[in-house]
Amino acid sequence: MKLVLLPPLISTTFIFFLAIVNLRHFSANAGACHPDDEAGLLAFKSGIKSDPSGLLKTWKAGTDCCNTWSGISCQDQNRVTTISIYGRTGQLNSSLSGTISPYLSKLQYLTGIYIENHPNLKGSFPNFFLNLPRLGYVYLENNGLSGRIPENIGNLTQLVAFSLQGNKFSGPIPSSIGQLTQLIQLKLGSNRLTGTIPSTIGQIKNLTYLNLERNQLTGGLPGRFAGFTDMRFLSLSHNKLTGKIPGSISSLAPLLINLELGHNNLTGQIPDFLGKFRTLDTLDLSWNQFSGVVPKTFANLTKIFNLDLSHNNLVDPFPVMNVKGIESLDLSYNHFNLGNIPSWVTSSTIIYSLKLAKCGLKFKLDDWKPKETYFYDYIDLSENQITGSPVKLLNRTDFLVGFYASGNKLKFNFESLRIVQTLKELDLSRNLVYGKVPKSVSGLKKLNVSQNHLCGQLPNTKFPATSFAGNDCLCGSPLPPCKS
Numbered sequence: 001m002k003l004v005l006l007p008p009l010i011s012t013t014f015i016f017f018l019a020i021v022n023l024r025h026f027s028a029n030a031g032a033c034h035p036d037d038e039a040g041l042l043a044f045k046s047g048i049k050s051d052p053s054g055l056l057k058t059w060k061a062g063t064d065c066c067n068t069w070s071g072i073s074c075q076d077q078n079r080v081t082t083i084s085i086y087g088r089t090g091q092l093n094s095s096l097s098g099t100i101s102p103y104l105s106k107l108q109y110l111t112g113i114y115i116e117n118h119p120n121l122k123g124s125f126p127n128f129f130l131n132l133p134r135l136g137y138v139y140l141e142n143n144g145l146s147g148r149i150p151e152n153i154g155n156l157t158q159l160v161a162f163s164l165q166g167n168k169f170s171g172p173i174p175s176s177i178g179q180l181t182q183l184i185q186l187k188l189g190s191n192r193l194t195g196t197i198p199s200t201i202g203q204i205k206n207l208t209y210l211n212l213e214r215n216q217l218t219g220g221l222p223g224r225f226a227g228f229t230d231m232r233f234l235s236l237s238h239n240k241l242t243g244k245i246p247g248s249i250s251s252l253a254p255l256l257i258n259l260e261l262g263h264n265n266l267t268g269q270i271p272d273f274l275g276k277f278r279t280l281d282t283l284d285l286s287w288n289q290f291s292g293v294v295p296k297t298f299a300n301l302t303k304i305f306n307l308d309l310s311h312n313n314l315v316d317p318f319p320v321m322n323v324k325g326i327e328s329l330d331l332s333y334n335h336f337n338l339g340n341i342p343s344w345v346t347s348s349t350i351i352y353s354l355k356l357a358k359c360g361l362k363f364k365l366d367d368w369k370p371k372e373t374y375f376y377d378y379i380d381l382s383e384n385q386i387t388g389s390p391v392k393l394l395n396r397t398d399f400l401v402g403f404y405a406s407g408n409k410l411k412f413n414f415e416s417l418r419i420v421q422t423l424k425e426l427d428l429s430r431n432l433v434y435g436k437v438p439k440s441v442s443g444l445k446k447l448n449v450s451q452n453h454l455c456g457q458l459p460n461t462k463f464p465a466t467s468f469a470g471n472d473c474l475c476g477s478p479l480p481p482c483k484s
Contacts, residue, residue: 210235213239237263376397
């Protein structure tokens, strides 16, 4: 049997032909970009007056917008479905300046738009969103957009997630927002919104995340929480809300992880039913006008990591908590007389922030032996009757950022205190501290050691005279010069 081979010329020609066909096919697809999508995206680019970090430098006419343009994703029939353009938080040299072009309405297959962290991106709400039938995800966060949220926002019934967080939108939240019944996430925080929270928001029964914090909202808390059976995160803090916590909030107990109502004008007692929130991770009721005792049912909050009840009118007795590891605790400026730091705080191995200012503490600081000090960032024990020395405690902390113990009876040699490199704020005013001011304080951003018994020449620092006033015999700039 003989093996018959094709002539070399024929096989080489055939291979060359296939290569040409494939190359032409590749070239045809390389520039694939639907004309409407390309026109809309290039119009957006033309509306950008400054792009210092080159976020849009790959957006070039005649090229494949689906595969070569940064921040662009395609799915259906090579149509653009997602725009994602992120600046870096706090870095203006990485953000866009300009406006959002209405010609993005040409992107009829767009399902998601994510334009975030561009504080110089100005203009009003992009009304053309109402003409995008597939738009389900809108994240326009931390930009410079302003004006009102349109009254007909409820027409975007296909929205699943809607965030205008961190802009300058003003006026009321439109009542039509209740028509967005598919929403899972609604974030309108950090704007300038006014008026009451519309009752229609209770119609959005699929919500798992609701953030309206840091606005100027007034009136009471909505009474229609019963329908939010899947809610995990609720933040209404930093507004001007009044009244009591409504009983309907108890329906959120099975799944709620975050409840933040701080910095409002809420009144009444903290309701017992908050003890049913066994999955709660964070509870913030600070800076309100709550009165009475903290419910005994708080013993059920075994999973709480962050608890802030500061700046209210709460009184003793404080309940015994069964939490396994608190991370952040603030009970400051109520009417508690705790005596000692609670054992469930002392035993925590993950705590990083402890604030018990004016909590009726009366003990010797040398005797307090927390199980772990490694993670501590902030400790505030101001306005108590604590004696002894913080030297042992602070010498065990490597990453402390702020230590505040003004208005106590601490007595120790200031020069024996180790000031770690991370420490930026230190307040030991109105104590019994003696000795000299060490040179190591020069690395701090804030210092107050006034009204103590310090003596000697001050090291070179940038602090004002008020930081050192009222001591026994300190001298040198910014105080009067030392006598020879």
